[in-house]
Amino acid sequence: MKWIEGKLYRNAKSGAIFEDPRGRLDGHILFYKGEIKDGMGKVAGERLFSYYVDLSVAVTPVDPSIVWDLAKPVGQYTGYIEDHERMQEKVLGKVVTSMAEYQTVLLDERRRQCEIKRKYGLKSLERLITDLDNSITDIEQQWWLKNKPERVLRNKREKKKKYEHAKSNLKEQIEKEQQLTISTPEFFGIIRIKPSRVADIPEDTVGSPESEKAGMEIAMMHEKNAGRNPVDVSKENLDFDIKSSDNEGKTRYIEVKTSYGIGDVVLTTNEWFRARMLKDDYYLYVVWNAGRSSSKLVAIKNPATSLSAEKKGHALYLIDQDQIKKMCS
Secondary structure (H helix, E strand, O other): OHHHHHHHHHHHHHOEEEEEOOOOOOEEEEEEEEEEEOOOOOEEEEEEEEEEEEOOOOEEEEOHHHHHHOEEEEEEOOOHHHHHHHHHHHHHHHHHHHHHHHHHHHHHHHHHHHHHHHHHHHHHHHHHHHHHHHHHHHHHOOOOOOOOOHHHHHHHHHHHHHHHHHHHHHHHHHHHHOOOEEOOOEEEEEEEEEEOOOOOOOHHHOOOHHHHHHHHHHHHHHHHHOOOEEEEOHHHOOOOOEEEEOOOOOEEEEEEEEOOOOOOEEEEHHHHHHHHHHHHHEEEEEEEOOOOOOOEEEEEEOHHHHOOOEEEOOOEEEEOHHHHHHHHO
């Protein structure tokens, strides 16, 4: 988050204009900084949330890293204050929902950690206290001793008291660590996005909404026919469109690219980076002639290694169709 904050701060605060080289986005992105604190007043988690608002003022949550897929700032727009004040009213409900979902994720993790502390921390202290209790009782019951070891008894009682205090503190800590509170989200800034196209990127490399829908249906059916369980996550801006798992627990992260014909394929910076990170778990599914009877799906495992890409402009990677055709043979 700190890297994104550093990159965005000046541009978001001043209302910079970015360009979408895919020619799809035309609107604004609003950024909010959210923080969750626990019952001890410590920060349990903080995150940057972002929301794309199109010209019809429809709001869609997006990953802040979407800025990697945009061309560098090309200027500043007027009406910055009016825009962000008007749109913040529309976005506020989404921010609250996102923060609540984030709180739930953090709480689940906190509960898991606290269960470990109960299992090992509290129970260990309880065993130590019980052992000391038994030891103290044994010594006290040795009535036949003329000189009872008072120093030993005193040390054991002090140690027992120390463990009881530690147990009480740990129980209180465990309870407070699970008391998560949402802080008021801080408006971080806004950027304007305008559609544009990189001059030497062919028009048919960017699928239309219709071809993308057809391509997703073909890809989902391909996964089901292979016995896997695909989930469409294309709306979540994860840099892949389908998360597909088999019965052995192995997961494919699939990016689907479609076109009405046969042509080159373009990946964004984030998609190419994700492919490099996930390696053999990342798949590129190219669907040519999407929506036609002659449609063809080409599945490419680990495209960052299997294919070479030429960087175009600031945020796009072009894969020549000839490379993909070789995958078919």
